[in-house]
Amino acid sequence: xxxxxxxxxxxxxxxxxxxxxxxxxxxxxxxxxxxxxxxxxxxxxxxxxxxxxxxxxxxxxxxxxxxxxxxxxxxxxxxxxxxxxxxxxxxxxxxxxxxxxxxxxxxxxxxxxxxxxxxxxxxxxxxxxxxxxxxxxxxxxxxxxxxxxxxxxxxxxxxxxxxxxxxxxxxxxxxxxxxxxxxxxxxxxxxxxxxxxxxxxxxxxxxxxxxxxxxxxxxxxxxxxxxxxxxxxxxxxxxxxxxxxxxxxxxxxxxxxxxxxxxxxxxxxxxxxxxxxxxxxxxxxxxxxxxxxxxxxxxxxxxxxxxxxxxxxxxxxxxxxxxxxxxxxxxxxxxxxxxxxxxxxxxxxxxxxxxxxxxxxxxxxxxxxxxxxxxxxxxxxxxxxxxxxxxxxxxxxxxxxxxxxxxxxxxxxxxxxxxxxxxxxxxxxxxxxxxxxxxxxxxxxxxxxxxxx
RNA sequence: GGCCCUAUCGUCUAGUGGUUAGGACGCAAGGUUUUCAUCCUUGAAGCCGGAGUUCGAUUCUCCGUAGGGUCACCA
Numbered sequence: 352x353x354x355x356x357x358x359x360x361x362x363x364x365x366x367x368x369x370x371x372x373x374x375x376x377x378x379x380x381x382x383x384x385x386x387x388x389x390x391x392x393x394x395x396x397x398x399x400x401x402x403x404x405x406x407x408x409x410x411x412x413x414x415x416x417x418x419x420x421x422x423x424x425x426x427x428x429x430x431x432x433x434x435x436x437x438x439x440x441x442x443x444x445x446x447x448x449x450x451x452x453x454x455x456x457x458x459x460x461x462x463x464x465x466x467x468x469x470x471x472x473x474x475x476x477x478x479x480x481x482x483x484x485x486x487x488x489x490x491x492x493x494x495x496x497x498x499x500x501x502x503x504x505x506x507x508x509x510x511x512x513x514x515x516x517x518x519x520x521x522x523x524x525x526x527x528x529x530x531x532x533x534x535x536x537x538x539x540x541x542x543x544x545x546x547x548x549x550x551x552x553x554x555x556x557x558x559x560x561x562x563x564x565x566x567x568x569x570x571x572x573x574x575x576x577x578x579x580x581x582x583x584x585x586x587x588x589x590x591x592x593x594x595x596x597x598x599x600x601x602x603x604x605x606x607x608x609x610x611x612x613x614x615x616x617x618x619x620x621x622x623x624x625x626x627x628x629x630x631x632x633x634x635x636x637x638x639x640x641x642x643x644x645x646x647x648x649x650x651x652x653x654x655x656x657x658x659x660x661x662x663x664x665x666x667x668x669x670x671x672x673x674x675x676x677x678x679x680x681x682x683x684x685x686x687x688x689x690x691x692x693x694x695x696x697x698x699x700x701x702x703x704x705x706x707x708x709x710x711x712x713x714x715x716x717x718x719x720x721x722x723x724x725x726x727x728x729x730x731x732x733x734x735x736x737x738x739x740x741x742x743x744x745x746x747x748x749x750x751x752x753x754x755x756x757x758x759x760x761x762x763x764x765x766x767x768x769x770x771x772x773x774x775x776x777x778x779x780x781x782x783x784x785x786x787x788x789x790x791x792x793x794x795x796x797x798x799x800x801x802x803x804x
Numbered sequence: 805g806g807c808c809c810u811a812u813c814g815u816c817u818a819g820u821g822g823u824u825a826g827g828a829c830g831c832a833a834g835g836u837u838u839u840c841a842u843c844c845u846u847g848a849a850g851c852c853g854g855a856g857u858u859c860g861a862u863u864c865u866c867c868g869u870a871g872g873g874u875c876a877c878c879a
Contacts, residue, residue, distance in 0.1 A: 365879090367879045369878080369879075399879060400879095401878090401879080402878055402879070405878070458877085460877070461876075461877045462876095463877095468877080470877060487810090490809080492807075493807085496807070496875090497875095501876085501877050505877085508877080510879090511876095512879095514879095515879090530873090531808095531809065532872095533874095534873075535875070536874085536879090556809085558809095558810085559873075561872080563815085565871060565872065567872080567873075596816070596817085596828090598816090600816085602818075603827095604826085604827050604828080606829095623816090623817080624809080624810060625809090625810045625872085626809095626810075626871090626872065627817090628816075630815050630830085632815080633816065633830075634829095636828090636829055636830085637829090643842095716838095747837090751837085754837085754838085755837085759837065759838055760838040760839090761838085763837085763839090764839070765838095766838090767838070767839070771839095773840085774840085775841090777839095777840070778837090778838080
């Protein structure tokens with residue numbers, strides 16, 4: 352007989368392939384993964400597809416791919432499918448019936464009204480069940496009110512509670528970490544465990560991920576599937592980091608974690624009891640942090656499939672200019688969605704089209720009249736003649752001392768507005784660099800012409 | 805409604821029988837080479853309520869209250 356302490360940790364992630372990979376399922380998988388990894392164990396992936404009508408192979412594939420994308424799978428793991436294990440459940444059912452812990456009950460089918468079927472019911476011993484939840488402590492239920500629960504629709508159509516208990520037992524699952532919505536299921540499953548003589552695993556019920564109205568996060572609250580966040584441009588590192596901190600804390604002030612750091616820091620006693628509201632703003636902040644770590648090349652790849660037509664169809668659009676613009680975009684966005692929004696708002700039009708603006712925009716706030724901007728712009732033009740447009744800094748070097756002499760706002764404001772046509776934009780050196788010498792020249796000259804009228 | 809779970813800033817959270825109740829996101833103000841962004845600094849913002857235990861409760865106990873979960877031949 353194996354004693355408890357000799358067994359290595361086995362956790363499991365048992366999604367039902369009846370929909371997309373829910374963000375909550377992803378977090379449950381993460382916690383199971385972290386716990387198993389931390390204690391040198393394994394996590395089992397088990398597709399709970401006993402409901403043949405609702406289960407779809409596409410969903411199973413999507414869920415598996417999603418978890419793999421996050422890096423939460425073992426490359427050589429076995430994938431269990433409950434639909435392929437009916438013989439096992441059937442033998443347990445038969446043993447239970449023989450032992451009298453379950454019985455066949457002829458009833459009218461609830462699923463197909465009018466049809467008579469023999470459902471299998473658990474013989475409820477009507478007792479009090481107390482189990483220890485690693486996060487919440489002892490929880491007690493009186494199972495009397497449960498009645499003789501149906502554990503199989505027919506002898507070869509097992510139901511959830513039975514399959515879970517049989518599989519956890521057969522697969523040697525030692526730790527069940529799942530959402531707290533499963534707390535009421537636990538006494539039923541313990542009853543079945545006792546009926547088949549299975550050992551009780553360690554239970555830990557995780558706090559739920561809540562929507563802003565504090566109810567369980569679901570489709571009606573908007574995006575709930577991992578795929579949607581992936582599409583919006585959330586990095587897997589950010590997703591893992593944010594999800595880990597939703598309902599768990601390391602006991603330190605550290606907020607940024609890699610997967611390996613999480614494995615190291617994670618433990619059940621840091622897990623929260625109460626549900627945690629999913630805050631897209633903080634999630635976005637995490638994503639921005641990871642976006643900053645990207646190299647320009649990586650960031651370029653990140654944006655590749657997101658560049659809208661509104662940008663590429665602009666008259667001066669070129670990949671070269673877009674590349675130069677990349678650092679500006681990188682420091683401003685936290686998701687791909689932000690980028691699209693910025694572009695749609697015309698935020699970067701100046702880079703790819705001749706700006707249109709009122710002449711008065713060129714007037715610095717301390718100046719009485721726009722006309723004083725003219726000599727300054729002309730001087731800048733002169734200084735730029737010999738300037739090197741190699742980088743924003745080389746452009747800055749050509750103008751800086753003049754700007755300091757005359758007044759920074761007095762020179763830089765008209766320059767910046769002349770070449771951007773915007774009240775707000777990156778600094779003029781960066782803009783000039785992006786536009787290139789020729790275009791910068793053209794725009795300043797155009798601005799001078801505007802002032803002259 | 806029955807059963808079960810939970811309760812610190814708006815949100816995620818740290819924390820203790822005696823603390824200026826700490827951090828992060830967000831928000832506000834100021835600063836950082838003109839505006840925007842970034843960055844930095846500062847600020848506003850919290851112990852659900854009532855009893856009890858105690859010299860002293862945010863912390864321990866009980867009772868409320870509030871919120872949530874769950875009550876299938878779904879998982």
